[in-house]
Amino acid sequence: MSPDSRPSTDRTRRQLLSGGGAALAVSLSTLTAGCLSSLPPLGGDQRYGRVGVPPAGDPGYRKWLPAPSSVDSSADPYHFAALGSTALRPEAPEKFVSYQAHARAALDYFGIGFENYDRLVASNFGTVVEASYDRAAVTRTVADTRYERDGDYRGYATFVRSDVPRRVAIGDDAIVWTSAYQHDAPNLEALVDAGAGERQRYHEANAAFDRLTAAAGSNPYLGVNTGVRDPTDRPVLLADAIRFDDDTAYQVVHYHYADGRAPTSAALEAALREDDYRFVDGADEFDVRVDGRVATVETQVPLRSGRELAPEYDLPQVTWGATYDPEADAVTFRHEAGESVPADRLYYDLDRPSAPGKIETRDLWTGTREVAAGAETTVDLSDDPEATGVSLVYSTGGVGFHVLFGRDVRGGTDG
Known part of the structure; x- marks a missing residue:
């Protein structure tokens, strides 16, 4: 067994996003x-x-x-x-x-x-x-x-x-x-x-x-x-x-x-x-x-x-999965184990090199109230050719949010 391989990448934006926009660096x-x-x-x-x-x-x-x-x-x-x-x-x-x-x-x-x-x-x-x-x-x-x-x-x-x-x-x-x-x-x-x-x-x-x-x-x-x-x-x-x-x-x-x-x-x-x-x-x-x-x-x-x-500190512990299908140009997020999460708290955000500071949250899970183990949803990236990654975002209420997980795509590196 060899030590974990670590891609060389700049995580600054994701570290910022993980703070939920508050004055908390994580x-x-x-x-x-x-x-x-x-x-x-x-x-x-x-x-x-x-x-x-x-x-x-x-x-x-x-x-x-x-x-x-x-x-x-x-x-x-x-x-x-x-x-x-x-x-x-x-x-x-x-x-x-x-x-x-x-x-x-x-x-x-x-x-x-x-x-x-x-x-x-x-x-x-x-x-x-x-x-x-x-x-x-x-x-x-x-x-x-x-x-x-x-x-x-x-x-x-x-x-x-x-x-x-x-x-x-x-x-x-x-x-x-x-x-x-x-x-x-x-x-x-x-x-x-x-x-x-x-x-x-x-x-x-x-x-x-x-x-x-x-x-x-x-x-x-x-x-x-x-x-x-x-x-x-x-x-x-x-x-x-x-x-x-x-x-x-x-x-x-x-x-x-x-x-x-x-x-x-x-x-x-x-x-x-x-x-x-x-x-x-x-x-x-x-x-x-x-x-x-x-x-x-x-x-x-x-x-x-x-x-x-406080709501901003009531965060779920979940094993998340994310796979990228290059042919379909889509990322599938999966809840694999852990706590159920209210569906209306979960969004996604796209990483774009041309707008590194821009944050957009988009509805992710629809048609259900709770996201539990076994649930999955797919993000279609075909209309976003600039996107280099997708982040799973948890809303803590109002304008507060926390990035739970992310997946790089199109040649990006996870991290």
């Missing part, structure tokens, strides 16, 4: 840079003092993070997000709710239910789901779609599909999934090897990454990016975490200064007043500390008890 690299709200810079209203943050857990997610030097493809910057909790928490800050929703919609459906995962780790190389499940039932769920059995690897049953290149490996307590549409450098073997301790992990190869992730620990949400700059414009490795207690959410941001030039606490506090880094909505009290090469910023906000999940 590429993993942007998520972990923290730009997840429309808040202005903090300004001069924030207060500084001690914030009593609950401790983090052990960073067990690191077992699934192969060292960049151990793979052939580029992983610069290296970024990942880890969810230590996938149960819905609509009362949590938008940053947490948003990442949960987009991670859920990005994944194929494996018959478990997103809220039942014990841990999710999504990186440049793929997504790993840790959970307790019936392995035979998960295998049947995948086999009943257009995934095809591809053998075994280190005790995992592997499946592959080529419409939009994806692979999945099913083990006893972990599922490893890669997608050319969702991941920068998909590599199923690298993830399985790292999880088994048969490939060097990043924290074992890089002291800065080791210290940063040890400081961050495990959290309900953690995003890490090795290619960003701090509020004082120094290059850093960044870890951004959210934790909870009974009635409060805490955001903990660590900056690791690999060159050793950490700012003073006073300099970082001053820079935070002007920086455009987005802290959780409502944060106005901060604890800033510098310890050697690691600076830490902590803040807290009350949980919004009684709040319901």
